[in-house]
Amino acid sequence: MSTVHPVIAEVTARIAARSAETRSAYLARIAAAHAEGPARRGMACSNLAHGFAGFSGGDRDVLRAARKPGVAIVSSYNDMLSAHQPMHEYPDWLRVAVREAGGVAQFAGGVPAMCDGITQGRAGMELSLFSREVIAMSTGVALSHEMFDAALLLGVCDKIVPGLLIGALAFGHLPAILVPAGPMSSGLPNKEKARVRQLYAEGKATREDLLDAEAASYHSPGTCTFYGTANSNQIVVEVMGLHLPGTTFVPPGTPLRRALTEQAGRRAVEISRGEEYTPIGAVVDEKAIVNGVVALLATGGSTNHTMHLPAIAAAAGIQLTWDDFAELSAVVPTLAHVYPNGSADINHFHAAGGVQFVIGTLLDAGLLHPDVRTVAGPGLDRYREEAVLADGSLTWRPGAGESVDRDVLRPASDPFAPDGGLRMVEGNLGRAVIKVSAVAPERRLVRAPARVFTTQEQFAEAFAAGELDRDVVVVIRNQGPMANGMPELHGLTPALGVLMDRGHQVALLTDGRMSGASGKVPAAIQLTPEAAAGGPLARIADGDVVHLDADAGELEVLVDAEELAGRELRDGPPDEASWTGTGRELFAPLRRAVGPADQGASVFGGVTPGHFGVPAVPGA
Incomplete structure (x- = not known):
């Protein structure tokens, strides 16, 4: 071994x-x-009786005997x-x-x-x-x-x-x-599904075409x-x-x-x-x-x-x-x-x-x-x-000692790449995750002006109006766990793919998520600290040049540090009154309690000491 x-x-x-x-x-x-033997045998009779009241026959006898x-x-x-x-x-x-x-x-x-x-x-x-x-x-x-x-x-x-x-x-x-x-x-090949999605984003396929493709994929x-x-x-x-x-x-x-x-x-x-x-x-x-x-x-x-x-x-x-x-x-x-x-x-x-x-x-x-x-x-x-x-x-x-198809699966001695598909990038904007498995090496370095949005709908309108047909780093902020529960944003991918296919340098920067469906567009996601927590993302303005280098692990906005720190925070997260409907108001307490993305975006305390009542580590 x-x-x-x-x-x-x-x-x-x-x-x-x-x-x-x-x-x-x-x-x-x-x-x-831990107790050796069924925990229920230590219960009071009334408690145990409630636990098997709905059962009959042999299972009831087993539960009652507590052996x-x-x-x-x-x-x-x-x-x-x-x-x-x-x-x-x-x-x-x-x-x-x-x-x-x-x-x-x-x-x-x-x-x-x-x-x-x-x-x-x-x-x-x-x-x-x-x-x-x-x-x-x-x-x-x-x-x-x-x-x-x-x-x-x-x-x-x-x-x-x-x-x-x-x-x-x-x-x-x-x-x-x-x-x-x-x-x-297996249904409709994934590449064909992606092709139809991109055609729909360009207005070259109908809703029926798109629904047919999706239904053939998820079938x-x-x-x-x-x-x-x-x-x-x-x-x-x-x-x-x-x-x-x-x-x-x-x-x-x-x-x-x-x-x-x-x-x-x-x-x-x-x-x-x-x-x-x-x-x-x-x-x-x-x-x-x-x-x-x-x-x-x-x-x-x-x-x-x-x-x-x-x-x-x-x-x-x-x-x-x-x-x-x-x-x-x-x-x-x-x-x-x-x-x-x-x-x-x-x-x-x-x-x-x-x-x-x-x-x-x-x-x-x-x-x-x-x-x-x-x-x-x-x-x-x-x-x-x-x-x-x-x-x-x-x-x-x-199991198989050899891969049956090396276009799909390879041994560690002959991999597709010598390193893993996930990278961390950091700089004066904080830290983010980027998945590079599907991003071509020549697309992993982007330096372009920012265009800032706070909703996916704003982005879609700008794309439809032709405002993004250029080199661009699309910034979608106030999408973190404190802001709105951190929704996935991979619905942006088809439109971003269109811009990339037109020959532009394109990247996405967000404190939201993109999920496992992250594709060919370089996407620095889950940025922490998030905008709603006062992170630097909240200070980026349209036109600021953003530098993203996935291979070098760099993420910077090319703005003087004093100027950036002096800017007012922009585009605050939704207030409690507007974060309603579809059950969202029921989850408002979780928004207030959630931790940062790099600590699990958890309401239970993330990876910090004190989690689940465990004592803190002195000096940690």
Whole structure:
């Protein structure tokens, strides 16, 4: 087995040292919460009776006796979201599987799941990032009944998986397994979809043309097949050891998908106690967090995880920073070209060797920690194996040792690029994230006058009027978490792509998000400090020259420092009275409590000491 790369080891050691007190306090807390045997056996009779009143037969007897493991099912099922629609059958399958393994499963609670694809460019998108916190709290409510010895977390998409994990880590003494649904089958090729979107932006395609293309792309149950946040979630959590091996990209509606779901139920019972007891708070340690970051970088995954992974880490008492991402990105090669970083979709990636090949080649290159705990047992080597049905029985066999398609997936010895797809840029405007996987090298340096907007609608009007047909850095400010909940802005991409194709230098600068759908346009996003917090972004004026160099990590506005500091703050965020409608007023307290993007954009305290009641580190 290869020695772990020195930078991987150094970054992990630095995270562990930085997190020593917060992590130690977290582990002490979950150790104190653990009781050998079902927690419910310590309940008063009235409490316990409420917990099994709705059950009958053998499951009622098991719950009453309080001797066998109880397993919570927490689900994000709804039938509006294609990615979660297949989960409507899962609870029935899981109850049977858990019963067969000697436990009893209860549907403990549902969590909300919203689709950024539906809310994109609409007011509802301003609730999207905050929905992660609601999901975390909803998971906490579901598990707070203390009837359980393990949990099954059913979720796939954007904020849902991070929210489930954050909530479950608050009950870190419980073993927990994430149960996905798999991707939809391949539809209209992503390049063709992007082509029609750009034609529509230019007025060269009708709404019917666009709707036909979109409906041919998003056409059945399952996760969208481009490599956005949902599919990034799945790769990251499997590499972190939170899925069963080989689970991630098995399609819904197949016998193998059902077999893996049922095995997750059986496995939850097995790891709930005794020698195989595997609490989620022990699985999600410093090494697992670094493995998750490496998987994200190696596959060119979603920029949203530069916020989600720090928030997940913080929930386990671990302090992960953007500097850690940057240092890891410098040594982790890009192994995958999946749309928008290439023409392939996630099914092509899976067929080329998928997660198992990625894990194998990264382990062989020393770029992943092999000595971790997982829900499948000790060590990450098990995750080289792919799941198959042999004579109707679930088993595992060695995954692909070679990529089947090197245009989609390559080994660490022959990558698409020697470094990862995410970069950090910084300068007198603060710090931002930029995804360069799909940005041509000659497009990564832009120096052009700014044109400043505070809404996507203002930008669209200026584009339609021909005001942006030149070299330009489009600035969209007051889109951060404190301002309006940090909506995704990748609806801007088609118009920006048009400007770029006309031969102009073009970049986007924003304190908002662009998601995993960030494409060929260089986009410095999630800028912190955000404009609503008084960051320098709030002082940029039309015509100021902005310098963005993704390769050198530079982001500057070329304005004298004294002049910039002396300018009044412009274009304040929406006030409470105007941030209403589509439920936004319900989320106003979260706007006031949220932390900065580089600390996870969390209302729970980000990665700073004091998170979840953990004491602060002296001198930190």
